[in-house]
Amino acid sequence: MNQQQVIGRTVRGTLGATMARAGRRFLSSLPALFGVLVFTFLLMRVLPGDPAVFFASGPNASKEDVELIRKQMGLDKSMPEQLALYLYDVGRGNLGRSMMTGQSVTKDLRERLPASLELTFTALLIALVSAIPLGVLAALKPGSIIDHGVRLFCALGVCVPTFVSGLLLIYVFYYLLGLAPDPTGRVDVFTSLPPSRTGFLMIDFLLAGDIEGWWAALKQLILPAMSMALFVIAPLARITRASMLVSLGSDFVRTARSVGLSRRHVVVTYALRNAILPVITIAGIVFSTMLGANVLVEKVFSWPGVASYALDALLSSDYAPVQGFVLLMASLFVLVNLTVDVCYGIADPRVSIE
């Protein structure tokens, strides 16, 4: 058996193991998803506030109107009956109807999820691209001016809540300088939308070959993505720095240095690759939190995403959208964890050995 074959088999083995592990993880998360489903259902009904009364709020709404809405929402049935019906519907892919928008929740979420994902991905990308170099720089010269500068920057980013930084960015770049377009959603109202293929405007515009539209959408995306990124740069940069410090002080880096490898080689190939594992973990968590917690940014920038949708629904006790949102978030969390698992396997093959 020559060397090439050995490597080939190891790689295949690693990948197979990773996939098998991912599959097992997925299966074991199914009961959790079911639990989330039932729990949210019960929680919404325990919360005070009767959606039927809230939605029957025209100037002449009477008791009959309230009853009518209650019947429409299926709230006139007993709780176990409602739960059974809900589970049956979810099983068929029907998440119910939102009173707030008048649309089916599945349709609302399908339209809004890409908006949130696009924003979150961009923000995470900006955060990673700036946090990792910052963290590495800080770790290379601990205690130096650069280190303190990075620390200050991170502290500021975490201290300023996202909606404050969002409003500030709008004030400076839109109101004062007039550089940014008006902060009203994903694309300027006067730009015509590309045919929806993926739901991600950055991709759809490219597929349609509309560079002008792509640029318009990108301009809309930058400010909200920046204000979200500012908030998450801190945890990413700090974790990169800490983990880099450990890995720079370890034996293999000292060995690599002593055999005279180039500085770049030592830092990037040896130290960073070994330090990246915790960063991936944190990035996964950050991504999931951002998706749900970016509600303030979505509100400030009128971004038609899922988080602001869920908040509006929660305030008006609109059960179906909130339940749908929680289920979606739980599923995404599972998915993100799976992805992180797979990334582990790629970053550090030792992870797959069980």
Add this chain to the structure above:
Amino acid sequence: MQPTSFKTMFRATAVLALLLAATGPLQAQTRAETLRYVTGASVNTLDPNIPGATRESFALSLSTYDRLVSFGRKQLNGKWVFDLDKITGELAESFDVSPDGLKITFRLRKDAKFQDGSPVTAEDVKWSLDRAVTAPVLGKNQLLTGSLTSADQFKVIDPHTFEVTLPKPDKLALPNLAVVYPIIINSKLAKAHATAEDPWALAWLKENTAGSGAYVIESFKPGEQVIVKRNEAWNRGTTDKAAFFKRIIIQSVPEPATRANLVERGDADLVIDLQASDVQSLEAKAKLKVISTPQYNAVTFVSMNNQIPPFDNVNVRRAVAFALPYDDMFKAALFGRGAPLFGATWEAGKPPNGGYPIPQPVKVDLDKAREYLKAAGLPEGFATTFSFNVGQASTAEPMAALVKESLAKIGIKVDIQKLPDAQMSTQINEKKLPFFTEGIVAWLPSTDYFYRNFYIGNQRWNYSSINNPELTAIAQEARFEPDKAKYEEAGLKLNAIHFSEMPQIPLWQPNQDAVMAPSLEGYTYQFHRQVDYRDLSRK
């Protein structure tokens, strides 16, 4: 080689310059013919009758559908507002009320067409009004207030004549046909989409329009934006021509500060739901047009539940009425932007007129308040909670703090409770809140209407849960009183009872602050408190 490429480049530059020169003014022109309206709320249905319809949906339906009649407008203190006493034809060319007041005959415009080109007939009118009184829709309870309750009351005389019969003369019957709900629908189109379970095509009309209105839906994204384009054939405006704007964009922008920025930068043309503080600063900058109209069909109250102790004691309610720091509240909550309903002087303690609401002879007078508390047998005061909903926090929060501070001075200890909107409405409906602030609004404001809807019965809108047989009797009787002098007398009596019982304390009528581009004209404050886009034009 080189000359050619030079030539190509020259040509390209020339074409580019031409393009720029041509598209510049063109774009500016289309922008001038487009109205961009931003709002914190959103449109959730295209049929205003669907239970749960938002106010923005009401506003949109006024432009997409026609009704038989509509309200005129009048100037009040130099501002245009709706005029309930001037009813003009919309789809009706003219109408007659029979001398006994029991029959209203409408003659339809012969040139009126639905947006699909088919003519508007009396059959369509009948189907639409039948739907409004029989289907499970919002219109049912509204039309009830004008004695319109059954399909038997609507009769087709010929394709262009339509008759409404009333059980007894009701002055609110005709105005009720001009409100938001009784839209005239293309019945053939709607019936084609009706099903056995849904004979009135509620599901289809929620997402589609079948009207004859001034604007046609171009795109509808619930919760985000609606774009409508002008119906060129529409001629039901006051000047008998199509509406001014070619295109209207109704866009949801949840953050009030962003809305203020948009209109200040000139990117949005009109907004009516800014925070009072933003309106204040925009008005000071004087770059934009600000039209502030007191919402004279709306009232904000401090309400007390008359059935829960200690508020079941009239002297406790009077004590509270004389212990509220009205002026400070008015300034802190509204920045003084509204019409106050306090601090009046009533000659000989009698109400000056029979209108509703009228300014009350109350002001902060702590000694008087303490006396009332003593008379109620609670000289040491008591503890209670004061509730308001999150949706009103920007005005109610500073107000609640002042209420707490001032009532503490006479020994009433107040806990402030901030409730999510749905929770607040549920608790009000269940009559569980002792002391809170809320507002009311009436589309067809008349004294008897206010008293009948907001002071009678065990129902949600009777915030104070007052149960006064005398008030009930006078208000019910006044409804059908044809004699103006007698009606006024009934109003005087009702106002006197209100003041002596003090079931709840009217505070003010907040302003509707419409902030718009200086070029915008024709803005009118409407009964539904939204913008009627058909009123607007650009200089």
